Amino acid sequence: MPNLNFHPAGRHFLQIPGPSPVPDQILRAISYPTIDHRGPEFGVLGRKVLAGIGKIFKTTQPVVIYPASGTGAWEAALINTMNKGDAVLMYETGHFASLWKKMAERLGLEPEFLGLPGIEGWRRGVQNDLIEQRLKADTAHRIKAVCVVHNETSTGVTSDIAAVRQAIDAAGHPALLMVDTISGLASADYRHDEWGVDVTISGSQKGLMLPPGISFNAISPKAMEASQTATLGKSFWAWDEIVAMNSNGYWPYTPSTNLLYGLSKALDMILDEGLDNVFARHQRLGEACRAAVRAWGLEIQCVEEACHSPVLTGVMTPDGVDADAVRKLIYESFNMSLGAGLGKLKGRMFRIGHLGDCNDLTLMATLSGCEMGLRLAGITLQGSGLVAAMEHLQSTARPVARHPEG
Ligand code: PLP
Numbered sequence: 001m002p003n004l005n006f007h008p009a010g011r012h013f014l015q016i017p018g019p020s021p022v023p024d025q026i027l028r029a030i031s032y033p034t035i036d037h038r039g040p041e042f043g044v045l046g047r048k049v050l051a052g053i054g055k056i057f058k059t060t061q062p063v064v065i066y067p068a069s070g071t072g073a074w075e076a077a078l079i080n081t082m083n084k085g086d087a088v089l090m091y092e093t094g095h096f097a098s099l100w101k102k103m104a105e106r107l108g109l110e111p112e113f114l115g116l117p118g119i120e121g122w123r124r125g126v127q128n129d130l131i132e133q134r135l136k137a138d139t140a141h142r143i144k145a146v147c148v149v150h151n152e153t154s155t156g157v158t159s160d161i162a163a164v165r166q167a168i169d170a171a172g173h174p175a176l177l178m179v180d181t182i183s184g185l186a187s188a189d190y191r192h193d194e195w196g197v198d199v200t201i202s203g204s205q206k207g208l209m210l211p212p213g214i215s216f217n218a219i220s221p222k223a224m225e226a227s228q229t230a231t232l233g234k235s236f237w238a239w240d241e242i243v244a245m246n247s248n249g250y251w252p253y254t255p256s257t258n259l260l261y262g263l264s265k266a267l268d269m270i271l272d273e274g275l276d277n278v279f280a281r282h283q284r285l286g287e288a289c290r291a292a293v294r295a296w297g298l299e300i301q302c303v304e305e306a307c308h309s310p311v312l313t314g315v316m317t318p319d320g321v322d323a324d325a326v327r328k329l330i331y332e333s334f335n336m337s338l339g340a341g342l343g344k345l346k347g348r349m350f351r352i353g354h355l356g357d358c359n360d361l362t363l364m365a366t367l368s369g370c371e372m373g374l375r376l377a378g379i380t381l382q383g384s385g386l387v388a389a390m391e392h393l394q395s396t397a398r399p400v401a402r403h404p405e406g
Contacts, residue, residue, distance in 0.1 A: 013336035015366045017153050017312035018183050018206035020356030022262075026209055029265035030258045037254055046249025049260050052267035056185060056208075056275070057200055057218040059192040062243045064217045065263075067256040070182040070203030073215035074100055075107070076237035077178050077199040078145075080217070081226040084108040086144040089134060089175065091115055094122045095154035095343035100147060100180060107232060112143075119344055122152075125159035125307035128167040135171035145176040145198075151184030153206075154342040156314035156351060157302045158188055165196040176223055182206060182215075186270055187282045187311045187355045198223040206311070207278075209269070209356040210262045219243075277401040282310035285354040285363050288392040289313045292367045292385030296374065301349055311355040312339065315370075316348060321379060323350045330373035336366065359400070360393045 014021045035041050053063045066072050082088070085108065090101045092115030104111040114130055115121035126148050135143065146168055151158045161179055168177060176198040181190050185200075186207030192200045200218040204210035219227075219239060227239050241252045270278055286308060293300050293315050301314030317323040327338045327350050339351030352370065354363050367389050374381060 008335050010335065013334070013366060013369060015353045015369075016337050016339040017156075017351050017353035017355060018203075019212050020206055020209060020353060020358070022211055023209055023269070023357045025269065026262045026265045030211070030262040032258070032261050034257050037257055038250065042257070043249035045257075045260055045264060046246070046251070046255075048249075049263045049267065050246055050249065052271065053216065053263070054218075055271060056267070057192040057202070057216070058190065058194065059200075059218050061193065061221065062219050062224070062239070062246065064219065064239055064242050064246070065255070065260075066215050066217070066237070067213065067254075067259075068215050069205075069212055070180075070201065070215045071099075071103070072237070073182075073201045073203065073217055074103055074180065076217050076234075076239075077201050078104060078107055078109065079230070079232040079234045079237055080239050081176060081178075081199065081223055081230050082107075082109055082144060083231045085110060087112060087142045088145045088147055089114055089131065089143045090147040091126045091131065091149075092121050093126060093149050093155065093157055093159065094152040095345070096152060096180065096182070097147075097149045098343060100149070104147075111147075122155050122344060123157070123301060123303045125157055125304055126164055128160070128163045131164060132167035132171050135168060135173040135175065138173065141174055143173070143175045145178050147178045148180070150179050150181040150190065151188055151309055151311050153183040153312065153339075153351075154314075154345065155301050156309040156312045157304070157307045158184065158309045158311075159307065161190075161197065162195045169196075176226060183311050183355070185216075186275075186278065188309070189279050192218045192220075196220075198226075204259065204263070207356055208263065208266050210259060210266055214256050214259045214263065273401045279310070281359070281401070282355065284393070284396055285358060285360070286310040286313065287396075288360075288363060288389040289352055289354055289367065291392045292371075292389040294385075295381075295383045295388035296371070296385045297382030298374075301345070311353070313352045313354070314341075314345075314349050315352060317350070318379060321377065322347050326350060326373055326377045326379075329377055330369055333373060333376060334369040336369040338370070360397075364389060364393070
């Protein structure tokens with residue numbers, strides 16, 4: 001049994017693409033004493049976080065907050081709206097899209113997995129023309145939902161959700177649009193209402209900078225209407241009771257009080273910085289990270305320029321080099337955790353997270369650990385990724401966003 005009380009000197013660099021590092025302010029907020037979840041103070045907290053989270057999803061519609069990880073919110077989206085045996089069109093962008101499809105099967109739905117063959121689909125965003133063609137062919141409207149992952153955390157590919165909506169509309173199809181932005185929210189631009197999404201699913205441990213443990217469904221009126229007749233079994237996840245009690249800032253059961261303290265603080269931090277500044281910060285960090293990977297002479301998993309994720313970068317290791325061995329070496333030598341290759345990409349790539357509470361110098365330290373680790377692993381690099389990243393950050397440097405009154 002490892003000694004969990006032992007901490008190596010300095011901060012552990014948690015550079016996986018979520019859970020992301022939790023800032024000290026949020027950790028302190030979470031440590032406040034737990035209060036009565038039926039008392040008056042709780043109602044103030046509940047109303048504050050419910051109003052604030054809508055701004056992050058860019059919606060005026062209800063956002064349900066579950067005491068669960070993202071997987072729970074995936075399930076909630078499906079069981080609140082679907083009936084046993086319903087056909088759902090799910091798009092294969094990577095490992096998380098595959099897991100969501102597996103869940104749909106287990107729930108008694110009939111998912112159809114659409115995508116480019118082999119590993120190609122794991123290197124590109126959602127191909128909207130495939131969705132449009134498939135929906136046009138479904139003249140009987142058997143397909144009840146289109147499910148896509150906005151930011152595929154297993155690959156570092158971000159898809160254009162507005163274009164998916166356009167594809168559904170162009171086909172004149174009534175299917176609901178469900179989007180997983182578990183790792184995209186509060187790091188990559190996202191607009192639930194404007195993009196016509198029916199259910200958006202997200203989680204706490206990525207762009208929101210919280211520990212894992214709460215997750216979300218943002219719900220359109222059309223999805224809410226579907227939930228009134230949907231027959232898949234549900235109780236804990238049922239939207240109706242939660243939304244009704246949320247109107248006063250309460251939940252039908254015991255919510256994660258302390259994580260909601262954290263959420264309240266995270267919302268203050270994100271809204272003070274300004275969502276557009278948050279997105280621009282992530283874009284810039286992503287660009288600098290990719291400049292480093294290119295200078296090393298390594299391949300980036302995402303091959304579509306417009307789809308590079310601002311949240312993480314997937315780095316392919318050269319043929320014959322086990323990416324997990326490189327990650328292990330970096331962990332042991334520099335006390336930094338990087339994301340593993342998942343599913344079809346196991347051992348072929350590692351993932352650098354640059355999301356949430358991340359700035360220029362966090363990224364530079366992260367890249368230095370990567371560069372040293374790659375060299376230690378015996379990989380010949382074409383050049384210095386550090387210099388390339390620094391040049392990008394330096395040439396685009398600007399005053400960091402501070403509190404509006406600061
Ligand atoms: N979907 C995506 C895109 C994810 O990145 C994750 C987790 O990393 C999940 C779903 C599953 O969420 P959780 O692990 O919080 O249950």
